[in-house]
Amino acid sequence: MTEQTTELTFLKSSRKRRIVAFLIDHSVMSFLIVSIVFTALGSNFMDENNPVKMVTTMFFVMVPGLILYFAKDSFKGISPGKWVMGIMVRDDNNQNEIPSFGRLYLRNLFLIIWPVEFIVLATSDQKKRLGDKVTKTIVVKNPNKPKQLPRILALVTLGVIFFVFVFLFAGNAMKNSDAYKVSINEIEKNEEIITETGGIKGYGMMPTGNISISNGKGQAQFEIKVLGNTKDLNINLYLEKEPNGQWRLIEMQK
Known part of the structure; x- marks a missing residue:
C-alpha cells in the first residue's frame, strides 16, 4: 500500500494584511531597540556631555538590535506582526516548506530600501516584494492561526506597554536631569x-x-505642578546652560 503525504493548499495574503503586519513588526522591533538603547544610556543621559560616549553606546546596542530586526521571521516564518494578522512566509515552490533562516534573513534585508519594497508590492501582480522575488518566498494565510481575540489582546497589550514605558522613562529621565533639579x-x-x-x-x-543640549549648550523648558497645603500651582520655567557651565533660571511664571 502506497503511503501518501497530505499537502495543504495555501491562499496568498492580501497586500493590506502584509502592510499592517509590517507596521506592527516595525513598531515592536523599534520599541525593543529604543528600550534597550535608553536602558543602556541610563536615566541621566540628558545631562551627558560626552557625545562620543553616547554614540558609541547607541552603536553597540543598535547593531544587535538591527540583527534581531531582520531575523523577525525566523520562527516558522512568522513574525509578531504576521502572527497577529494570521499570515506567514513559505517557500514559493513548496508552500508546505518553511524557508531556511538564511533566506528569511536575506528577504528582510531588502526592507532597508522599504519605499522601493512598498512600491514593488503595490504594483506586483504576484503580491510580492523584491525580497520575496530574490529569495523565492511567498506570504500566505496561516490556516492554523490563533483565534482573533488573543491576537487583538496581544496587540493592545503591546500598545499599552509601549506608552507606559515612554511615559515613565521620559518622565524619570527628566526628573533626574540637572535642569529639573535646578528648577x-x-x-x-x-x-x-x-x-x-x-x-x-x-x-x-x-x-x-523638553531639554535640548548641543555642543554643551543647553535649553530647558518645564511645566511643573506644585502641590501646596492650601493651593496647587502650575509653574512654567525656562533655563539655559553654557558649555561646561551650570543650568541657570532665565524665567519663571505661574
Missing part, C-alpha cells in the same frame, strides 16, 4: 510660591517640557 531648587526658594501654596508639600508625578 525645583528655584521653586523652593521663591517666597511668593510658598506663600500662595500655603507651603509646598510635593510635586506632580510627571513634569512636561
Whole structure:
C-alpha cells in the first residue's frame, strides 16, 4: 500500500494584511531597540556631555538590535506582526516548506530600501516584494492561526506597554536631569510660591517640557505642578546652560 503525504493548499495574503503586519513588526522591533538603547544610556543621559560616549553606546546596542530586526521571521516564518494578522512566509515552490533562516534573513534585508519594497508590492501582480522575488518566498494565510481575540489582546497589550514605558522613562529621565533639579531648587526658594501654596508639600508625578543640549549648550523648558497645603500651582520655567557651565533660571511664571 502506497503511503501518501497530505499537502495543504495555501491562499496568498492580501497586500493590506502584509502592510499592517509590517507596521506592527516595525513598531515592536523599534520599541525593543529604543528600550534597550535608553536602558543602556541610563536615566541621566540628558545631562551627558560626552557625545562620543553616547554614540558609541547607541552603536553597540543598535547593531544587535538591527540583527534581531531582520531575523523577525525566523520562527516558522512568522513574525509578531504576521502572527497577529494570521499570515506567514513559505517557500514559493513548496508552500508546505518553511524557508531556511538564511533566506528569511536575506528577504528582510531588502526592507532597508522599504519605499522601493512598498512600491514593488503595490504594483506586483504576484503580491510580492523584491525580497520575496530574490529569495523565492511567498506570504500566505496561516490556516492554523490563533483565534482573533488573543491576537487583538496581544496587540493592545503591546500598545499599552509601549506608552507606559515612554511615559515613565521620559518622565524619570527628566526628573533626574540637572535642569529639573535646578528648577525645583528655584521653586523652593521663591517666597511668593510658598506663600500662595500655603507651603509646598510635593510635586506632580510627571513634569512636561523638553531639554535640548548641543555642543554643551543647553535649553530647558518645564511645566511643573506644585502641590501646596492650601493651593496647587502650575509653574512654567525656562533655563539655559553654557558649555561646561551650570543650568541657570532665565524665567519663571505661574
